[in-house]
Amino acid sequence: MDSNGISTRGLGAALHHPRHARWTRLPLVVLATLLLAACAHSGPRNPLATWVPSKNFDERRPVVIVLHYTEQKSVEQSLDTLRSRNSGGRVSSHYLLGKDGKIYQLVSDSRRAWHAGAGRWGAITDVNNASIGIEIDNDGKSPFPDAQIDSLIVLLRDLTQRLRIPPTQVIGHSDLAPTRKIDPGPLFPWKRLADAGFGLWPADGAGDPPPGFDPWLALQAIGYSVDNRTDTVRAFHHRFRGSEGTELDAEDLRILHALTAPAATPPR
Numbered sequence: 655m656d657s658n659g660i661s662t663r664g665l666g667a668a669l670h671h672p673r674h675a676r677w678t679r680l681p682l683v684v685l686a687t688l689l690l691a692a693c694a695h696s697g698p699r700n701p702l703a704t705w706v707p708s709k710n711f712d713e714r715r716p717v718v719i720v721l722h723y724t725e726q727k728s729v730e731q732s733l734d735t736l737r738s739r740n741s742g743g744r745v746s747s748h749y750l751l752g753k754d755g756k757i758y759q760l761v762s763d764s765r766r767a768w769h770a771g772a773g774r775w776g777a778i779t780d781v782n783n784a785s786i787g788i789e790i791d792n793d794g795k796s797p798f799p800d801a802q803i804d805s806l807i808v809l810l811r812d813l814t815q816r817l818r819i820p821p822t823q824v825i826g827h828s829d830l831a832p833t834r835k836i837d838p839g840p841l842f843p844w845k846r847l848a849d850a851g852f853g854l855w856p857a858d859g860a861g862d863p864p865p866g867f868d869p870w871l872a873l874q875a876i877g878y879s880v881d882n883r884t885d886t887v888r889a890f891h892h893r894f895r896g897s898e899g900t901e902l903d904a905e906d907l908r909i910l911h912a913l914t915a916p917a918a919t920p921p922r
């Protein structure tokens with residue numbers, strides 16, 4: 655689990671090292687508060703190294719946005735789940751979107767929320783570390799109201815601009831964990847998001863792929879793991895066709911070709 659960066663060894667050393675002897679006259683709670691403040695300011699330090707701080711840094715930035723549905727009854731229920739200890743383990747997300755379009759933030763953008771779990775997207779294996787998680791209040795069976803998607807688009811515009819996340823790097827939980835997850839599900843309106851400029855979507859009229867086209871390489875080039883091909887094709891169908899299916903067909907090959915073919919060179 656995430657450490658808050660407070661080293662117990664550091665606390666012990668401060669209490670027992672002669673150089674800090676006069677500090678021990680301070681009440682322990684005051685001393686702990688001072689040390690906590692110092693660590694919170696500078697972040698965790700490696701005891702192997704001499705600390706020679708530089709001011710030339712900023713917060714880490716996520717590079718992908720992951721969309722989920724909550725599969726719960728209400729936004730109130732999800733607010734509780736995402737902020738408490740659960741029997742199945744603690745989970746969270748950076749944002750939660752109500753059906754009315756209200757945007758809740760639960761974790762700072764620069765912190766690592768626990769929303770993705772095990773999975774992979776391209777070369778990213780610790781997706782929580784590299785992503786922003788957005789939970790969408792939805793029971794997994796109902797359409798997503800327009801107000802909710804309108805809000806999502808506003809939030810995506812903010813996040814991609816402010817955090818400089820590529821707008822194409824908006825994916826579903828099922829894309830990164832196809833063997834375990836199906837959210838945000840086949841009803842999620844990916845085409846609407848694509849029309850607003852977010853997520854991958856095939857250009858019209860790409861035509862048939864050339865002979866020898868390898869759809870599995872294309873899936874990997876997009877970011878999918880193909881360790882379990884059946885589950886990956888199901889996730890791909892949910893994402894790009896809004897339908898069920900675990901076998902690739904001719905339309906899938908056209909979509910994969912359109913998604914991975916180099917852009918045509920404009921005429922001179």
Ligand SMILES: [Zn+2]
Binds near residue numbers: 721722723827835
């Ligand atoms: Zn999810």
